[in-house]
Amino acid sequence: MSAPTTTPARTPARTVLRAQGLTRVFGTGAGEVHALTDASLEVATGELLVVRGPSGSGKTTLLNLLGGLDRPTAGTVWLGDAELTALGERDVLAARRDRIGYVFQSFGLVPVLSAAENVEVPLRLRRTAPAERARRVADALDAVGLGGHARQRPYELSGGQQQRVGIARALVAEPEVLLADEPTGQLDSGTAAVVMDLLARVVHERGVAAVVSTHDPELMARADRVLELRDGTVVDRGNG
Numbered sequence: 001m002s003a004p005t006t007t008p009a010r011t012p013a014r015t016v017l018r019a020q021g022l023t024r025v026f027g028t029g030a031g032e033v034h035a036l037t038d039a040s041l042e043v044a045t046g047e048l049l050v051v052r053g054p055s056g057s058g059k060t061t062l063l064n065l066l067g068g069l070d071r072p073t074a075g076t077v078w079l080g081d082a083e084l085t086a087l088g089e090r091d092v093l094a095a096r097r098d099r100i101g102y103v104f105q106s107f108g109l110v111p112v113l114s115a116a117e118n119v120e121v122p123l124r125l126r127r128t129a130p131a132e133r134a135r136r137v138a139d140a141l142d143a144v145g146l147g148g149h150a151r152q153r154p155y156e157l158s159g160g161q162q163q164r165v166g167i168a169r170a171l172v173a174e175p176e177v178l179l180a181d182e183p184t185g186q187l188d189s190g191t192a193a194v195v196m197d198l199l200a201r202v203v204h205e206r207g208v209a210a211v212v213s214t215h216d217p218e219l220m221a222r223a224d225r226v227l228e229l230r231d232g233t234v235v236d237r238g239n240g
Contacts (some may be wrong), residue, residue: 013044016176017066022075024061035061036232038075043177043209044046048200050223051213059213060181066211067100067179068092072117079177086198097125101170101208103180103199107162109154114164116141116150139169142200164198171202176213178203179208184219196222 036058043049047161051059064070066077068084070129077084079095101110101122109118116137122135141147144164152164163183170178178197184192200222203210212223220226228235231239 015042015045016046016080017043018039019062019066020076021076022065022067023026023073024058024064025071025073031191034067034232036072039229039232039234040075041211041227041234043211045209046175046204046207048210048212048221048224049205050226051211051224051227051229052215052217052220053213054215056231059215059229061227061228061232063179063181063211063213065101068096069178074136090219097122098173098175101173101175101178103163103170103183105182105185107154107159107166107186109162109165109169109216111154114151114153115146115157115168118154118165119169119172122169126173136172137168140172141165143171143202144168158191159187159201160195161186163191163195167195167198167202171206172207174206176209178208178212180210180212182213182215183232184214184216192216192219213226 002070018041020040022036022039026033028033037061041049051062055058061070065072075085079099082095084092084095097191100211112120119140123136128136138147138150141150144167146161146164149157149161154165157165170192182200185196187195195218196211199210202208
């Protein structure tokens with residue numbers, strides 16, 4: 001009699017990214033602009049949090065603060081057990097390099113580099129050994145369905161393919177957190193759905209904590225949770 005099969009226990013989710021009371025005020029010639037006011041959130045491993053809201057609602061400001069690209073006027077950001085907002089610039093740079101992956105609306109690829117060379121950039125910054133770089137780049141391109149396009153340059157790829165290269169680049173260093181700012185903003189609806197399905201799959205399979213901003217209501221179905229911003233303020237924390 002064969003032994004009964006058992007399902008491996010799933011690793012419990014843990015909070016990876018946490019923000020409390022984030023506020024960002026910009027000074028202008030016309031006075032102060034409150035881009036974000038008292039925003040708080042938590043994101044766990046394997047969770048896709050979608051931040052929605054119209055243009056100018058504070059989505060990009062929030063992601064810049066979460067990723068250490070900007071400093072808040074008030075509030076704190078925690079990356080695991082490290083208070084990102086309390087670190088010096090060198091330590092923030094190290095955290096961004098080693099623990100956070102970014103996907104940009106404009107793709108952000110280097111035009112003169114091939115798809116593989118673009119994906120390789122984060123590993124070069126980390127001084128990963130050449131053989132390990134090659135293996136991880138190949139794996140990352142395979143994961144986004146572009147294994148056969150490694151030598152092509154961005155201008156030889158469609159918009160959706162370029163964004164998938166951007167996703168591979170964000171994931172190749174195996175970050176704990178993935179931040180994507182309007183990743184489908186320049187794509188048609190069909191290609192956008194493919195890219196969002198890909199993001200959701202890799203987040204859940206790899207246990208990444210992801211925050212993705214969008215103004216497209218049709219992308220909400222891919223979210224585990226949705227946070228809505230309006231005029232720089234969190235107005236809804238409903239489920240996706």
